[in-house]
Amino acid sequence: MRRALGLAWVGIGLLGSVSAAEAQTLRVGVVQNAMPCSELENGQPRGSAVELWQNIATQRSWSYTTVALRTPNAAIDAAANGEVDLAVSCLNIIPERLEKADFSILYQEDSLAFLSRKTHQHQLLPLLKNLSSDSTLQDAIVLLMGITALGAAVLWWIGKGFHHKDISQQRRSFTFFKGWMMLVVGSGIYKMGDSPPSMAIVTLINISTLIITSIFVGTAATLVFQDYQPVDLSQKEWLIRALSEGVAVDGGTVSELWLKQQARALGQRALEQRIEPISGDEALIRALKRGTVSNVMADTGRIQRMSRQINDPSAYQISAQTFNRTPQAFVFGSGLSKAKRDQINLSISTMRFSGALEPILKRWNGA
Template identity: 30%
Template sequence: MAATLPLQALPLTVGIPRDTSPCAFWREGLASGTAVEHWRAVAEASELPYQARAVSSITDGLTQLRTGELDVLVSCLNITPQRLRLTNFTVPVSEDGLALVGREGSVRNLVAILLPVLASTAVVSLVLLVLLSGITALAVWAVERGFHHSDVNAKDGKVSRPFFKAWVMLFSSSGLYKMGYSKRAMSFVAVNALAARVVFALFISSVTALVASRAVDDSLRGRGVVLSASQDEPVAVLRGSAADEWLMDERNRGVAAVEPRRFDSMAEITAALQREDPDRALIDQRAARELLQSEDWTDLRILSDYPLRFYQAFAVSPGLERTVLERINIAITQIGPIEHYER
């Protein structure tokens, strides 16, 4: 077994999952990803030769570490208590949390529909107020053959001055008794006052609803969606991932009744989200950001960023020679963090 041989007697056997993108994945027979690039830099700095081997999943890779088939497992591996009982890790290379991703709910969709409607209603009602008061001022001016109240008439006698002053008074519903003296003129003013109140009420209600809708939209965007016991819909997770382990702990403690739907790759999770079976996934925040950057997703959102954080490292076989592990750890401290290799 390579782990029991002298230093560098054989290249290290490094397992890389088939698809835990963006951290580690295989394309056309070549390993890639942020964690893979980071490992290559570590291997070069520590002058340790290695052979990369594809493993089907994180769970499979951890199993092969315990049996000695692998020396190192490379991905964005969260250090969890369960994993520490089974294998060893290098010093941390990064830090990340969990994110719940999924399509926007019906409330969010309703808000998206309402916002432009409410905005247009507010604008239309304001325009109606202006037009209504202007038409009424014109009608009263024609019936009364001008405006005869001293508070309306301009001192310079220009027709435009009293007309626009009457327009403003009708728009603001102030001093309506000064508009005229005939019954016809007062009828125009009364109808204008009634219609203006209705339109103004529409304006106020639409603006209030618009502000409230935006507040709801912002609260939905920034809220923490809790996986409570009432939420029994399944959630997609990577098999053996920190999200999988955390969900099982939450279920065992009775905090959440969410059923984890386990997949072996991010490609499988993406396909499941596309067919909405299930329609949510609990994954690393780095993977969530990568997923949302895809042009194929227009309605997918991060529903919640969970505050818990995990240190991430490369997992190593318990039988790996101590001097080899020391060289790997020293190299990790000498180079940049894994975020430096993000695409």
């Protein structure tokens, strides 16, 4: 009987300790100056990742205290060392971090991007170079000149020359050339002949030139406006130019790690010296506006937000980005129980599947 009572007391004690562990106040680290994901404003946490965590804590009836963390890298270290039970922000899952700490399931993905000062140099020569090197434009020009030349020759043969007073020149070769150019530009082509065969040929040529001209204009417009689209950061020449101009990067983040790795891979040590780690959107924007650097690099979500916050957005553009996306998640503290890890993962999965997570992300990303 005494043994049974002893076992019962032990069981009650274990249950009590489990309940106490479950009821403990969690230490939640929030990365500062990392909007739209997280920040501390007057000591109060806010951002998309913070709101996601607050939803989970409310659902689970968990109490927690907030711990300010300076950078994403500091958040990883704090979680790995057990200084916090959970680190909250848009923390990119990369191999170097997985070696230190455990992540929750992902709740979103993001890429890296550059915000750059627009250059006001005249772009005519680069544009002409692009136009002259495009094979579609070259083919369209050759086709246009060939069809109209053939059409002019047939019309000349049918009508025994061009006899309208607005086409006739002193020399027959000049008359033929003028008629040909009229077909090319589509001006005054009704003067090329008034017989039914001539009119039919002129109509066919006109339709053909309209189609070819449409192809030409569409291709040229694409080349003109493609400079306003972000380039792929895999283009080494663009990256070298950006680094040589100076890049302010969000310090203690994957952006800084990635950019320094790329600079080393280029084999130009001087380029790595042009990388300036800075923390906080306001500081990054100030560096860009002062002209200390010509480019700022961070997660695409943060870059988009900065581009909306800057006073004169027309003077800046999102100039480049990586088109591969990196998963982002919370980081579990080394002392967080498996039960709580599973519950956090279950809550994130449930919110993603039900569609409750998407409005949170959209609201903050559009802020």
